[in-house]
Amino acid sequence: MEDANKPRAPIKGRGAASYVHGRYAVTTTEGTDDGWGSVYEDSDDTPRPRTTVTEERARSIVSHNDSPDIGFAASVNPYRGCEHGCVYCFARPSHAYLDLSPGLDFETKLFAKTNAAERLRSELARPSYRCTPIALGINTDAYQPIERRYRITRQCLEVLAETKHPLSFITKSALIERDLDLLAAMARERLVSVYFSITTLDNHLAAKMEPRASAPHAKLRAMKALADASVPVGVMAAPMIPMINDRELEHILEAAYEHGARAAGYVLLRLPHELKQIWREWLELHYPDRAAHVMSLVQQMRGGKDYDSAFGKRMRGEGPFAQLLQQRFAKAYARIGFGRLPPLDSSRFTPPRPLSPQGELF
Structure with a gap:
């Protein structure tokens, strides 16, 4: 008997195909096919999921971590959730x-x-x-589409520029070009420093895996614009997924170098918590013929x-396939001529004056 809760088709403009239950959910719902049509069947009368934004007041904004395999100790996330819709995003389980x-x-x-x-x-006061250098927009992209309207990332960037505080970005969005005046x-x-995440x-x-992120050529264009303005730029070929995009690894690195990237890295597909189900659904919908092989x-x-x-x-995995991927990356890295981005300077930091209800008297 066919499972009525299983999505039958991708949703245009979205990465996920269903409302996978969060691991902390107190109550859950299930759709049941009563014979009058699938609960996932798409039609002109069925509205597609719309984006809604809830404004909230954060009690704190700088997060700290001591993970030994992450290259930053502090981060700021202006948003929760991400409209880019990258189906492989490791941050998805945070919505639970x-x-x-x-x-x-x-x-x-x-x-x-x-x-x-x-x-x-x-x-900061x-x-x-x-x-210590702050990574701006790590759990979710600081330059996702709603940043055009809210400009929260721009406001945070202005504070960091004013106080001469070092920061870094990892983004999938060409919107970062908007703030080139401050970045330069x-x-x-x-x-x-800025890293662009390029998956394919x-x-x-790209339209299937990261439907509302900037297209690959737009990322490369933005990368070149920043590099031409002397902003240190790198590339993250991430995530690498066997039998989906791993064959593109060298091509991604070559294209990024041609557009100004001078450092590079890669990360293997990560599937924590609920992401396992989301990813398996995506595979079955887009690549049913190879889904079992990919997961193997x-x-x-x-x-x-x-x-x-x-x-x-x-980040890297283990076993023969992971070792092969690591060797391919190392050879391409050396052949193309990648190195390291200049270290960020924390010595220039000048704490801001705390806000005072009396204003500035002197």
Whole structure:
């Protein structure tokens, strides 16, 4: 008997295909096919999921981590959820903390921290604050589409520029070009670096995997614009997925270098928590002929499981296929001529004056 809860077709403009239940959900719902048509059947009368944005006031904005395989210790996330809809996004399970679906809710029910710049200024002004480079927009992209309207990332960037605080970006969006005036000025003082995450150079594949992120050619164009303005730029070929995009690894690195990237990295597909189900649904809808083979290779790189979260393994995997990928990357990295981006300078940081109800008297 056919499963009535299984999606029958992708949803245009969305990465996830269903409302996968979060692991903390108290109540869940199930669709049942009563014989009058599938609960997932698409028609002109069935509205597609619309994006909604909830404005919220953050109590704190700078997050800290001590993970040994992550290259930053502090981060700021202006938004929760991400409209880019990348089906492979490791951050999707974070929506479960809100009692929302890591599936469609993650890319349609977004939260904007409208006081982020205010909180950032306040936290940087604390006497106990110690400057370390901030990664701006890590859990979700700081330059996702709603940033055009809310400009929260721009406001945070202005605070960091004013205080000469170093920062870095990883983004999938060409919208970062909008802030080139601030980025170029900060780059002259070694205060900023930018990595572009490029998963594929194939527009058709990108439209399936990351439907509302910038197209591959737009990312490369933005990369060149930043590099031409002397902003240090790198590329993350991520995630690498066996039998889906792994064959593009060298081509991504070559294209990025031609457009100004001078550092590079890669990350293997990660499937924590609910992302396992979301990814399997996507595979069955888009590549049913190879879905089992893809997951077999993924499990071979994860000790027989869909995912291994152990530090040192979660980014690179293990086994012959993972080793081959690592060797290919190392050879391409050396052949193309990649190196390291200049280190960021924390010595220039000047704490902002705390906001005072009396204003500035002197």
